Amino acid sequence: MCGIAGLIAAPDAAAPDSATLAALERALAHRGPDGSGHTVVGRVGLVHNRLAIIDLATGDQPLFAGSAALVGNGEIYNYRELRTTLPGVQFATESDNELPLHLWLRDGPGFTRTLRGMYALAIHERAGRTVTLARDPFGIKPLYIAQTKAGLAFASEAQALLAAGIVPRALRPAARDELLQLQFTTGAETIFPGIRRLLPGETLVCAEGHVLEHHRLAALPEGGPEEIGEDAALARLDRALTESVDLHQRSDVPYGMFLSGGIDSAVLLTLMARLNAAPVRAYTAGFDVPGAADERAAAAAVAAALGARHETLEVTQAMVWRHLPEIVAAMDDPAADYAIIPTWFLARRARQEVKVVLSGEGGDEMFAGYGRYRSAARPWWRGGRVMRGRGTFDRLDVLRSRPIAWRDGIAAAEAQAAVGGRTRLAAAQATDIADWLPHDLLLKLDRCLMAHAVEGRTPFLDRGVAAAAFRLPDALKVRGGMGKWLLRQWLARNCPAARPFARKQGFTVPIGAWIAGAGDRLGPLVAAQPGIAEIAEPARVVALFRNAAGRRAEVAAWHLLFFALWHRTHILGQAPIGDVFATLAAR
Numbered sequence: 001m002c003g004i005a006g007l008i009a010a011p012d013a014a015a016p017d018s019a020t021l022a023a024l025e026r027a028l029a030h031r032g033p034d035g036s037g038h039t040v041v042g043r044v045g046l047v048h049n050r051l052a053i054i055d056l057a058t059g060d061q062p063l064f065a066g067s068a069a070l071v072g073n074g075e076i077y078n079y080r081e082l083r084t085t086l087p088g089v090q091f092a093t094e095s096d097n098e099l100p101l102h103l104w105l106r107d108g109p110g111f112t113r114t115l116r117g118m119y120a121l122a123i124h125e126r127a128g129r130t131v132t133l134a135r136d137p138f139g140i141k142p143l144y145i146a147q148t149k150a151g152l153a154f155a156s157e158a159q160a161l162l163a164a165g166i167v168p169r170a171l172r173p174a175a176r177d178e179l180l181q182l183q184f185t186t187g188a189e190t191i192f193p194g195i196r197r198l199l200p201g202e203t204l205v206c207a208e209g210h211v212l213e214h215h216r217l218a219a220l221p222e223g224g225p226e227e228i229g230e231d232a233a234l235a236r237l238d239r240a241l242t243e244s245v246d247l248h249q250r251s252d253v254p255y256g257m258f259l260s261g262g263i264d265s266a267v268l269l270t271l272m273a274r275l276n277a278a279p280v281r282a283y284t285a286g287f288d289v290p291g292a293a294d295e296r297a298a299a300a301a302v303a304a305a306l307g308a309r310h311e312t313l314e315v316t317q318a319m320v321w322r323h324l325p326e327i328v329a330a331m332d333d334p335a336a337d338y339a340i341i342p343t344w345f346l347a348r349r350a351r352q353e354v355k356v357v358l359s360g361e362g363g364d365e366m367f368a369g370y371g372r373y374r375s376a377a378r379p380w381w382r383g384g385r386v387m388r389g390r391g392t393f394d395r396l397d398v399l400r401s402r403p404i405a406w407r408d409g410i411a412a413a414e415a416q417a418a419v420g421g422r423t424r425l426a427a428a429q430a431t432d433i434a435d436w437l438p439h440d441l442l443l444k445l446d447r448c449l450m451a452h453a454v455e456g457r458t459p460f461l462d463r464g465v466a467a468a469a470f471r472l473p474d475a476l477k478v479r480g481g482m483g484k485w486l487l488r489q490w491l492a493r494n495c496p497a498a499r500p501f502a503r504k505q506g507f508t509v510p511i512g513a514w515i516a517g518a519g520d521r522l523g524p525l526v527a528a529q530p531g532i533a534e535i536a537e538p539a540r541v542v543a544l545f546r547n548a549a550g551r552r553a554e555v556a557a558w559h560l561l562f563f564a565l566w567h568r569t570h571i572l573g574q575a576p577i578g579d580v581f582a583t584l585a586a587r
Contacts, residue, residue, distance in 0.1 A: 002048060002050050002072065003028030003031030003047075003048070003049040003155075003156040003157070004028075004048055005046075005153070006124075006153070007044070007045040007151060007153050008043070008209050009209055010149065010150060010152075010208060010210070011209070015043050015045075016045030020045075021038035024047045024160050025038050026163070027155075028047070028049045028156055028157060030451055030453060031051060031156060031453070032048070032050040032453070034051055035050040035052070036048065036049040043129070043208075046069065046122065048071040051355065053253055054075065054252050055096070055252065057094075058093040058094060061097065063093065065101045065105060068105060068126070070123045070124075073121075074141040075096055075118060075457070076096040076117040076119060077116050077247035079117075083099060085114075086099075097121075104123050109132060111134075112134050112217055113217060116247065116462060118457070118458070119134070119135070120156060122154065130207045131152075131206045131207070132205050133154055134202070134204075135199070135200060135202050135203075136201070138219045139200030139201075139437070139442055140458055141446065142333070142443065143155075143156060144156075144190065144197055145195070145198065145204070145211075146195050147194070147210070148167070148194070151208075153167075157447075158190055158192055159332035162192065162573075167194045168194075170571070171531075172190075172191050175191035176191060176535070177405070180393055180403065181407075182392075182406065182407075183335060186410060186435045187409045187435070199216070200434070201217035201219055202216055202217075219461075220470050221471055222420050223421055225421075225423060225472065227473075228473070237469065237486060239468075240462075240464045240465050241465060242271055242274070243464055244465050245268060245271040248358055248458075251356050253354070254355065254356070255354050255355070255356035255357065256282060257280060257359065258359045258360070259302065259308070261284075261299045263484055263487060263500055264460065265299075265360040266302045267360070267490070268358055269308060270491065270495040281308070281309050281311070281350075283311050283312075284296050284300070284310065284312050284346075285313050285314075285315055285346050286312060286313070287314065289510035301497055302495065302497055313346060313349050317517060317518075320514055322580075323345075324565065324580045325565055325569075325577075326451075328562055328569065329565070330450075331444070332447070332570055333439075335440045335443050336562040337440050337444050341509055342509060343444055344452075351454050355455060356454070356455045357449065358456075359445060359456050360460065361437070361461065362441075362458050365437050366429070366469050367469055367484040368477035368484060369483040373387075373429060373478070376425070377423065377425040387414075387432075388410055391406055391407070392556050393559075397540065398536050398541060399535055400535055410431070410435065413431045416434065423474050425474045429470070442458070442461075445458070472486060512557075515554065515561070519545040522545050522561060522581075523541060523542040523543075523546055524538075525564075525584035526561055527539075527542050529584065531572075544556060544557050545560075561580075574586070
C-alpha cells in the first residue's frame with residue numbers, strides 16, 4: 001500500500017520540475033511512511049511513498065524491467081501463481097508489484113486481465129515514451145488524473161493535485177448537489193473541476209501529456225442467473241471464500257480484521273480462524289449514546305466462539321468533536337458517510353499493532369444484503385421503489401434552491417447495469433458496485449485507514465468471489481424477505497454463534513444524538529461558513545441544528561456539518577486548527 005503520483009509533460013511544456021514532484025510527495029506522505037522519493041526520466045516524473053507490506057527488503061519503488069519502470073499502490077494477491085506463467089523471466093525482487101510490470105511487457109494494455117488484487121499502477125516505458133495507468137476492477141484503490149496545458153498529472157489522492165498547485169481549488173456545483181443529496185458523488189468527474197477519477201477497471205495509455213488509449217476491465221461476470229442448486233452453490237462458495245481470504249492474508253507484516261456484529265465480518269473471521277494457527281486480532285467499535293445501535297456484544301460472542309483476540313473501542317461524543325475536522329480533511333474526494341467516524345478511530349487503534357486490516361466491504365453488494373435491493377426488485381405495482389429516489393434535502397426547505405439534476409449519475413449507472421439478462425435484483429447490485437461502492441464505501445476505507453498508514457483489504461471484492469456469487473439465482477440471494485441467504489446458510493454451518501438468521505439492527509452511528517447535544521453551538525457556526533451561506537439560508541440552517549428531529553433532518557444536519565468542514569479544508573485551503581468548534585469559528 002502506497003501513494004503514487006506523476007507528471008507527463010506536453011511537448012511544448014517544460015519537463016517535470018523537482019519542486020512540483022516534491023509537493024506531490026509531501027501531500028501523499030501519510031500513505032507511505034516507510035520510504036519516499038521522486039525521479040524524472042525524460043519528460044515523465046514519478047513519485048512514490050511506500051507503506052512496506054510485502055518484500056520489506058527489496059520492494060522499494062520504482063521497480064524496473066527492461067526499458068519500463070513501475071510505481072504502484074496496492075497488492076497483487078496472486079503474484080506467486082502468476083509468476084509461474086512467465087517462464088524465463090528473472091525477477092529482481094520478491095515484490096508483488098514487480099509481477100504486473102513483466103505482464104505489461106508481455107501483454108501491453110491488457111496486462112491486468114489476470115490480476116487478483118487492489119491496485120493503482122503507473123508504468124513508464126522509456127523507449128516509447130508512454131505511461132500506462134491502471135486501476136483495479138472494483139475501484140478499491142484510487143487514482144486521479146488532471147489534464148492541464150503543461151500535460152497530464154496523476155495522483156492517489158485528489159488533494160495532492162491541489163496541494164501541488166497543478167489544479168486550482170474550485171468546486172463543481174453539480175457534484176456538490178450530488179454530495180448533499182446522496183452523500184457521495186458519481187462517475188468519473190470529481191467535485192473539483194479539472195480532476196477526474198480513473199473508473200474501476202480503467203486502463204489509460206498516455207503520451208506527450210495526453211490520453212491516447214482507453215480500456216476497461218469489468219468487475220462482474222456477464223449474463224443472467226445461472227442454474228445451480230443450493231448444495232452445489234454452498235460448496236463453490238466455500239472454495240471461493242477460502243481462497244480469497246487466504247490470498248488476502250498474504251503479508252510480511254502483522255494483520256488483523258474489523259469485526260462488527262454483522263454477517264460479513266463474521267464470515268471473514270470464521271475463515272481467518274480456520275486459516276490461522278494463532279488467534280486473529282479483531283477490532284470492534286461501539287458508541288457512548290444510550291440506546292444507540294451497538295455491535296460490541298454480538299461481535300464479542302463471535303470472537304469468543306472463534307478464539308479471536310478481540311479489542312473494543314468506545315467512540316464518544318468528545319472524541320468526535322475533537323477529531324472530526326481531521327477526519328473530514330482526510331476525505332478529499334468527499335463522501336459524507338458517517339461511518340467515516342468509527343472507521344477512522346478503529347484504524348488509529350489497529351495501527352498500534354498491525355499494518356494490514358481485512359474488512360467486510362462488498363458483502364452486501366455481492367450477496368444482495370440491502371433492503372433497497374429487495375424493493376428495487378419488486379415491480380411498482382407490488383410496492384417496488386427505485387433506489388435513491390429521494391434526496392436528503394427534499395422537502396426540508398433548507399437550501400436556497402432545489403437541486404435538479406442530482407440523480408443523473410445514478411440514473412446513468414442504473415441504465416448501464418440493466419443489461420445482459422440480469423434480473424432486477426442483479427441490476428440493483430451492479431448499480432451499487434459501479435458507483436456507491438467505489439465512491440463511498442471503498443473511498444471511506446482507503447482514506448480513513450491510509451490517514452494512519454494502515455492497509456485495508458476487502459476479500460469479498462475478489463473476482464473469484466464475484467464468479468461464485470454474483471450470478472446466483474435470486475432465490476439464493478433473497479428468501480423470506482431476508483437478503484444474503486446463501487451467505488447466511490454458509491455461516492450457519494460454519495459459525496452458528498453468529499446467529500446469521502437473527503434479525504440484525506442496521507449499522508448506524510448516533511450522529512443525530514451527538515448533533516442534538518451540541519446543536520445550539522453548531523448551528524450558527526455551520527450557517528456562517530462560506531460554503532454553506534452560498535447554498536442555504538442561515539436562519540434555516542440554525543433551526544435545523546436546533547431541532548434536528550427525525551431521521552432525514554439528522555442526516556441533513558450531518559451533511560451540512562461535513563460539507564462545512566470539507567469546504568474549509570479543500571476549497572478554502574484552511575487546515576483544521578483544533579476541535580470542530582474552534583475550526584468552524586476560525587476566520
